[in-house]
Amino acid sequence: MWDKINIDCISGFTICPPKPCNAECKDLDVYVEKTECIYDERSQQYTGYNVNIDISGIDDTEQKACISYALTDNPGQSIQWGSLSNGSWTVGPFDSDIYLTVTVCPKYEDCPCSNSTCYKTIYIPKPDCETQKGIEKGGIGYRSGNAKIVVENTDAGELTVIPNPFNNDEIILHSTLKHTVYEIFDLSGKKIQDGDFEGIESKVKIVVSPGIYFIRYIDKARKSAIVKIIKL
Structure with a gap:
């Protein structure tokens, strides 16, 4: 069993719905x-x-x-x-x-x-562009005309999240591992959900508030690896 993630930095946000925080402009x-x-x-x-x-x-x-x-x-x-x-x-x-x-x-x-x-x-928040390295060039995260993920050699880790940041309740986990086991944590280290899948990608429903989260998985070297994701 994995230990709880220790997070050194915690951020607080004031999140308003699409309507403004002030009540004086009801239509915006x-x-x-x-x-x-x-x-x-x-x-x-x-x-x-x-x-x-x-x-x-x-x-x-x-x-x-x-x-x-x-x-x-x-x-x-x-x-x-x-x-x-x-x-x-x-x-x-x-x-x-x-x-x-x-x-x-x-x-x-x-x-x-x-x-x-x-x-x-x-x-x-500034998007983590490096985790999506190669999207425009046909690397991890690029979708070809037949809607399959095209994978090329890249310095990115074995697990990539598409899109990242995301603003709905579904993300795609793309993996170069045969079997991917993952856990999702919030900034406090609380586990939100976990799962596993075979193959190169899996659609994951994740209903969370805007903020920063972490996906932990086991890489090819059988060590823990972390991917930071951002919900807008």
Whole structure:
């Protein structure tokens, strides 16, 4: 039997539903659809990430959404990104954990608007791009036209989580092991669930709150290995 995971760092989050935390703007909805790693072909490195968000509930005839963000290590310093309207948009690039704020402002007033109290702030952790190394190049995590996983030589571990971060209640575990045994833990070391499967992939239903979790499995050397996953 495995011992409890010892975690040295615990983070706390204030999580609001799609509606804003403040009750003064009842119509604004903001969702994070996904995060996308940015891969630089020249340097062959991940240089940051973009965030796909969906905004609704804004009166486009009189209002706009002013987008700003703050780094988590300096949350008091807000940086203006631009303005948007209702719809799905790509915001970025970013290279660290951020707090993303969507503020409803008068349409013809410059951002940041001075008197608005209608806003939504979302914590967005930087995705672990290296665990998805090779997605764009046909490595682990790449799906070919016949919907099978294509595996090439890679420095990644034997277990890969797709997508990571994730924002629904299902993930895909892709493994190069013949038989994969895994356990999922939260930040406190509490085991959430466990399982095993044969073959290269398994769909796993995981109903958890937004935050950081860990998947522990036995690698080819019969040692414990850890994969960090993030629920948005």
